Amino acid sequence: MADSPDYLVCAVLPAGGCGERTGMKTPKQYCQVLSRPLVAYTLQAFERVPWIKHIVITIHNDYKDLLLDVISTHNLKKIHIVGAGPTRHRSIWEGIKSLGKVCPVPEVVIIHDAVRPFVESDILWKIVEAARECGAAGAIRPLVSTILAVDGDGFLDHSLDRSKYRASEMPQAFQYNIIKTAYEKCTDYDFDYGTECLHLAQRYGGAKVRLIDGPDSLWKVTLKKDLAAAEDTIKDWKKNVVLVNCPEKIQSEVSRAFELQNFKLHITTYGAMGPSSANHYIIFHTIYNQQSILQMSKDFLNNYAGTAVVTTVLHVVTTCQLGPEDLDYFKVQACIQRLQENVADDVCVALLFDMTDSPKKLIELLLTLVRSQNPILGGQIYTILADS
Amino acid sequence: MADSPDYLVCAVLPAGGCGERTGMKTPKQYCQVLSRPLVAYTLQAFERVPWIKHIVITIHNDYKDLLLDVISTHNLKKIHIVGAGPTRHRSIWEGIKSLGKVCPVPEVVIIHDAVRPFVESDILWKIVEAARECGAAGAIRPLVSTILAVDGDGFLDHSLDRSKYRASEMPQAFQYNIIKTAYEKCTDYDFDYGTECLHLAQRYGGAKVRLIDGPDSLWKVTLKKDLAAAEDTIKDWKKNVVLVNCPEKIQSEVSRAFELQNFKLHITTYGAMGPSSANHYIIFHTIYNQQSILQMSKDFLNNYAGTAVVTTVLHVVTTCQLGPEDLDYFKVQACIQRLQENVADDVCVALLFDMTDSPKKLIELLLTLVRSQNPILGGQIYTILADS
Known part of the structure; x- marks a missing residue:
């Protein structure tokens, strides 16, 4: 045998x-x-x-x-x-x-x-x-x-x-x-x-x-x-990161940053959701449509949470200029928090707004959230504003 | 000598x-x-x-x-x-x-x-x-x-x-x-x-x-x-936590949680800011006054940042019911982010809203932010809403 x-x-x-x-x-x-x-x-x-x-x-x-x-x-x-x-x-x-x-x-x-x-x-x-x-x-x-042998008086x-x-x-x-x-x-x-x-x-x-x-x-x-x-x-057991609909102009920079930290990258689009071994989903949205993002999260979590493999689901909204009229903070926060509470204990779900031209800060935040594998940091909205 | x-x-x-x-x-x-x-x-x-x-x-x-x-x-x-x-x-x-x-x-x-x-x-x-x-x-x-001596054939x-x-x-x-x-x-x-x-x-x-x-x-x-x-x-070098104006009804629960993680707690009020060895400030506010919190943060950071001792400054707003009219999210976010950017590289500054009756989730989030000692998690607004 x-x-x-x-x-x-x-x-x-x-x-x-x-x-x-x-x-x-x-x-x-x-x-x-x-x-x-x-x-x-x-x-x-x-x-x-x-x-x-x-x-x-x-x-x-x-x-x-x-x-x-x-x-x-x-x-x-x-x-x-x-x-x-x-x-x-x-x-x-x-x-x-x-x-x-x-x-x-x-x-x-x-x-x-x-x-x-x-x-x-x-x-x-x-x-x-x-x-x-x-x-x-x-x-x-x-x-x-x-290895040293010590004599009775404390000498070598x-x-x-x-x-x-x-x-x-x-x-x-x-x-x-x-x-x-x-x-x-x-x-x-x-x-x-x-x-x-x-x-x-x-x-x-x-x-x-x-x-x-x-x-x-x-x-x-x-x-x-x-x-x-x-x-x-x-934490090193969970190294598979899936980038969904990552905008082309930042894709190589995002990928490189994760690969430098020994993550394995999978690039995909909304339809095809990545390998069954995927641990961390980062889903990009170039347009902020609150309803559709929340609905997508819900569907997504219904399909993937509780498999004990997926650990992080981050929705990233890029390249947008939002004003106070576009985001009802407490309402969206309540939705994200409810999503977080409804998924398995060990998944971190969050919404990120990046309004800057460079993905540098976004990458730092994504790496931090993915590496921390900590659901307590989930159920939140993170925002990176352009310098004013 | x-x-x-x-x-x-x-x-x-x-x-x-x-x-x-x-x-x-x-x-x-x-x-x-x-x-x-x-x-x-x-x-x-x-x-x-x-x-x-x-x-x-x-x-x-x-x-x-x-x-x-x-x-x-x-x-x-x-x-x-x-x-x-x-x-x-x-x-x-x-x-x-x-x-x-x-x-x-x-x-x-x-x-x-x-x-x-x-x-x-x-x-x-x-x-x-x-x-x-x-x-x-x-x-x-x-x-x-x-320690084992091995013979030439791989046996003890x-x-x-x-x-x-x-x-x-x-x-x-x-x-x-x-x-x-x-x-x-x-x-x-x-x-x-x-x-x-x-x-x-x-x-x-x-x-x-x-x-x-x-x-x-x-x-x-x-x-x-x-x-x-x-x-x-x-990270264990930085174990001194100062609770400033912590509401009496949650003080013992917050203290106990930090002490269980081997932190050293100092309890103080707005005027007296804690020992010079303080690493982590958690400043409680029972009323949300945006202007005064931001001003206090600014004064505070001017005095304390850059000493290489203070690592975390968290403003916690408790016991409040805020509606959309009370928080201009992007504006406050911009202020917090600017505060974060203006302090030393290794300080994490954040604003937390806790609208729940129990400090349980707040404590988990505070412990996570204090333990992470990661400025990338700073410059953000964290909110814990009551279950709706």
Whole structure:
């Protein structure tokens, strides 16, 4: 089989940590990233892999309601909640012991951190196959820093040869019997102070441990700043921008600005609305016809909102000189706000007037709204007036 | 002396790297973070330390104009630009050789990465003093991952005892003669494949190398996601919010929402404008008097803008029912836009109307604008209408 196993694979995600290093009150796995707890992304990443049949997450009881809410919001079908132990290894062991109770005993168990949300199926697959063959396997990355051996007085003893060492990351996978034996045989010291499952599998389970290069994306959310990095990574999933009826004289400038920010541009017209992967629609109007714009928005949102793919719908009115008699601000604002409220929670809908000759400011505003992916900035009218 | 040396200290910042791991076209030290190249923050961090007298930055010639622009924009007085070599060690060596030409020969040389912008004077001071005493010193951090020794076939040989090893970070410092001798004696292999200056100082300079625990903030920008983390860190410098004339019935709800996001709240009234450290002003008006709001904004900005401390000025009009006859949208928009254009580049000025009974949506919008610290969202009128 090329890309899915013919044996049972389950996963254990220890999520009992208190995340003290983020400097925030909430443990990092429960911090909100783009309106969802971080752990929701990790659970979704595992839920999406069809050959992982059951996922045990070990948590402190305080967060059970939050987890149940995540499970129901995202319609997750494979998750089993188990109480965490007082240390990482004790939590993992609780998770492993629960296999066979909450689900059948698997042939291979994946262990992964709840705070590494960007794991993908190809690395999971490589690790699982290697574990089945060798007994245990784990993802590694090249060292970012030099590693120094410190003597007892705080002086450098020696620095390690970087070519012989690697950083141990997650995911890891184990034959069920090997990891079970390892935890049955290991000492209290291992349970309380150990960190490396691969070491236990090697020492107590007799496994030959295969190490496999993983991608950069396996990084672990550790500090508060990492939550911003996670948000940026998640926003980068939505890079498809559709320009609808973009006036020819500004099209190349608009396109270039988005492409410089690594967006993928699609140029289209009113009739044909762009690819199904489209995330951000920017719809240009050279004439301001309030009724028709609002009607178009409504039709558009009826068709596209709620697909969880479209994130931004911006109507841009260009090249017009409007006076107070042309725009009943509060009335139009009410319509835009109602449109915003009627669409899915995570779509930003706005109306922009650009009355300048150069698209420079408009582009800055479009980029800001598209990049922010923040519906709170939607339901508004933005105006760029020519200098007076 | 307790906190500054009575000997000459200079710094060398190698910045010749091409940053290929960020996945972006621009080397990471030149990527924009909140409208400035990353390296500008690092240079400012060194410029601010009064006892560091000269700062040599080694760069590729392509970026000389960008660097000159940073130096003039931020009025930096201590920077000397030197051409980078083909590897990190060769660049550092170019920088060290230039000491004595571009400035006097120092007693202690600091070496620091351009892509570690969050270095502070206390750790620099500890490292410099230790280097003067012992010959060389460097900042270390506990290991984030377990370190694994890999055998020739890609299997785990053994995992290291984390308690005996540390990650080598920056800054590092050296007695000038020791680092000079080290580079004079080291091999071409060291120059081309070595990474650790401390190792060279120990091996060729005969230094006893002191290792000193550094703070989390010494982390290095390596991947694209780290740029978002850097931006978040820089935004966190601006946490002082002043609520001016906040209506009593919403004050506690507004305060709580900001405090939950780790903002520091100051409550004041029109007359007394808050502490000199204030970053974000939110000024409430229960009556909409267009002339007086605009005049107040103008006076306010004349007094506060350009201090590089104030980042957001939001005028909030609450508890009002306005009709089309009360707001000449384009006219007021023109005034707000002009205010925005007249203030410093990095201040966001906006007018918000909240016509709802609950401050919930208003708070979300205020938090979004304050957190974004983005002047492109300024010069606008935001309105939250009651559901109709």
